[in-house]
Amino acid sequence: MTEEFDGTRSVDAESIPQPISPRTLDTTGLQALIDALAWRGYTVIGPTVSGGAIVNAPIRTLDDLPRGWGDAQEAAHYRLRRRDDDAFFGFAAGAQSAKPVFFPTDELLWRGRRTRGEFTVEPESDDGSTAATAGQGPYALLGVRSCDLHAIAIHDRVLTGRVQADAHYTARREEAFIVSVSCTDPGGTCFCVSMGTGPRPEGGARARFDLSLTELLDGGVHRFVVEVGSERGADVLSDISALPAPIDDLAAADGVATSAAGRMGRTLDTDGLKELLYTSVESPRWDDVASRCLACTNCTMVCPTCFCTTVHDVSDLTGEVAERHRVWDSCFDSDFSYIHGGTVRDSTKSRYRQWMTHKLGSWIDQFGTSGCVGCGRCITWCPAAIDITAEAAALRGVPQPARPF
Amino acid sequence: MGSIADFQPGGAATLTRPDPMLPRPFRVHRVHQDTRDTYTLELEPTDGAPLAWLPGQFTMLHAFGVGEAPISISGDPSRPDRIEHTIRNVGSVTAALVAAGPGTVLGVRGPFGTGWDVGTGRGGDVVVVAGGIGLAPLRPAILELIAHRADYDRVVLLYGARTPEDILFTDDLRAWAERDGIIVEVTVDNGQHAWRGRVGFVTQLVTRAGFDAVRALGLICGPEVMMRYAAQALSDRGVRPERLRLSMERNMKCGVGLCGHCQLRELFLCVDGPVLGYDQLAPLMSRAEL
């Protein structure tokens, strides 16, 4: 087994000489952080309000952030709502995770030319730039939730820690800067506590960050406790004036995390879940969920750990130039499992069973952790209001309360 | 060409390993038509660097501008300068591959997957059960057995084809039986009057074959239904499930465990397979649509 990509360019968090104590930044300091990152050449990506949802986009100033916006999430339900405060990060999981930044929906793998019976293949450039991302990296991500940090680490393992590392992914990950935030206001579909992935970014091998913020709005100055997670993070922080965080702020940050942990919208009992799924192949519950599932693939699109792709081979009109693209795919797609003679997973039932068994079960055998980080996006964005936590509980035989929707 | 240069340690790829996502050009040296829809292509690398491969492995063969298909290597492992692929024309990509005449350049990615690991059968009998084109991925294993014939006791090949006209490698079958000490039993699903051999399903050959099941190694390849029945028949004869190997097939796109298509529960068939033990496969083959 090969070494896991550790997400930072230099030393890992445990060996930073002298732990750097947390600092405090006010809102001016937050702008200074964004500026410092931009000055160093990063394209800063953060949450923005667009089309009635929180979506990641390039940001430059605090005005680009969703100041004063919160959200209401339930199965098949997502709405933004106005908060009665000025919080910049007062919402739960946005519509998309960090996944599309490092793992684009469309990636050019190679271009080939055919001349007089020979063909040559030109790999894409080694720095990871492709037609889709040329000139736009490196990226600094601002506002990454703990669940999504864990998802990034899971993707690192899937995409770089097995037989073959994805070179483009590796390059983008290496050069990226991550500023995570502790959740202050978890949503109706959140269950990171059940999955051990939040609500507070802990650092360490499974949740690396360069810097992590906890927003404090307690009647005093609107400020952020900043924790340092890497040498690179310390380096950037040194560009900004930030005073050491007072003890009360550290306690307040702890309080934010504790409070958020107590307000999860969902729970998932993971005890023996893999074995349960492996032995529930014939459960009638699958027919029940199949009667609701549209196989629309929304869940796989918004899931921060789904990684399935397919390839598209295209050629120009002369047939002399061909390109191979890698594009996102979904196991819910009807010909995902097609082999000559038929499709192995033909029914929606078998496809839903595959997705859930993989995410919560076989992923553990493959990669050593669950594939689910409890972000709740699959529940929020399912048009049929299918809830993975309810399905797991139903398989266990636990009666489910009716939910209004 | 095709190697990734200059990126930081920490990833799995190294400077010396070529990028498995990039096809290497191979030129078609020879095409032999085996049956009405099956052809064997002999390929040689345009840069001269031979492909190192093991019996049971496959490559992704690329027809420029058309697409790729996973095809098992069917040639002689002791001759890496030319690699053979036996291809059945069943779709647009395989049609393009079998139509590639001598001199055409095809792309090759791989080799990928686990091999038959024939050597673990030393000192005992080896029973090979092939159905249809399943004989092609087994041919390198048989050639390896023959190359080290003295290391094995009885070697039995049980082969089922659709009709007498669909029997592959007829010259090899004869040589193996007459010259190389292999017991070869062939059956067809149905035949015309002129066929003097057996007619019946290949698993019927298993009950009659003479071999010492307890120490035997079983290698099975063919359509999944056939493999399931053959594995059951060999298991009923007393061959231990962990000594029974099947070559499984699923949709494949990348060949390196990244695209997710070839998963059979927790197994990625391009990395953990395609050759797998029946002890591991039996529960996964017993349910529909897994």
Add this chain to the structure above:
Amino acid sequence: MQTIAQYLPEHPFFAGLDDATIDLLAGCAVNIHVRADEFLFHEGTPADHFYLLRHGRIAIEVRTPGPPMVLDTVEDGDVVGWSWVVPPYLWTFDGRAVTDVSAVAFDAACLRIKCLANPLLGYDLMMRFVRLMNQRLQSARVRLIDMYGGTQTHG
């Protein structure tokens, strides 16, 4: 060569039968030899025998406007023929010796009468033939899906 009465008990098809039944069966049986390409039975003719093949190969064939098609072959040690069990007791296919054949031919017409008189014997024999028919039916059914040439194949 063994007598029929000595040969039958060693054969898996007749395993477990007592001596009296073996003698009864042997009493209804004769050794036959058929040359290659000669027929043992024809479609539509009375099925008054079944055969235990000692050496050789028999093809179960069906006549067509073109060349006959071979549906099954019978090998050393196999039993062939159960049309004697099912009214109207007529062979449904042709049986042709592919090689020179030596076989034990059982007088089924005689055995039908004996089975009527001795239901226990009848039941025992029928169960053996049901097992044989089951094997042949499974083999025929799985070949019907045409897995090599039709919809399923291996890479």
